[in-house]
Amino acid sequence: MEPVQFYKCLADETRLKSLLLIEKEQELCVCELMAALEESQPKISRHLAQLRKCGLLTDKRQGQWVFYSINSELPEWAKTVLSSTTENNPEFLANDLARLNEMGDRPARVSACCP
Template sequence: MNVVHILAALSEPTRLTAIHIIWDGGEHCVCELMERLNATQSRMSRHMGVLKAAGLVVDRRDAQWVRYRRNPDLPQSAACIVDAVIAATDVAGEVAA
């Protein structure tokens, strides 16, 4: 895991909010993320691609939708970075800015 890639992926407010939602351990449909983040499908897919490339999430196709969840094989050190960023960030304030 590359720390720079993880931090870069989390540096964008929409991705940070998405990871905050996904970090609850559940599986979340891209349609849910689109609604909660007021984003189009193409925008949300692009953001989720960045989180996936950083190794933070995995996906599963479900008919026409894609479902995302926290990467179960994420090294503990990487998970600690995400935990710290989430804890240190006012996610609602970041998205509103």
């Protein structure tokens, strides 16, 4: 991954927040990101597709639902940037994480929005 491509992919607030939330939670689906970011399904899906195209995310299907996670094949420097950004900017994600946590714990949350 080239640094310029990596940073261009992060240059949108929705993409950056989605990526950092996924980094923090390990895996999220579209409905979880919709609730956390208070955005529409088409907008979230469009940004996730861009992150996947950039090689930052991978996805897995479970029935009709798609779950996204950080691409394990990212170079170490890119993983370090993501984890450091998440860790050192808690206020950037605070409201989004609060909305995500309002959905309940992960197993219950997933079964409620991704049956």
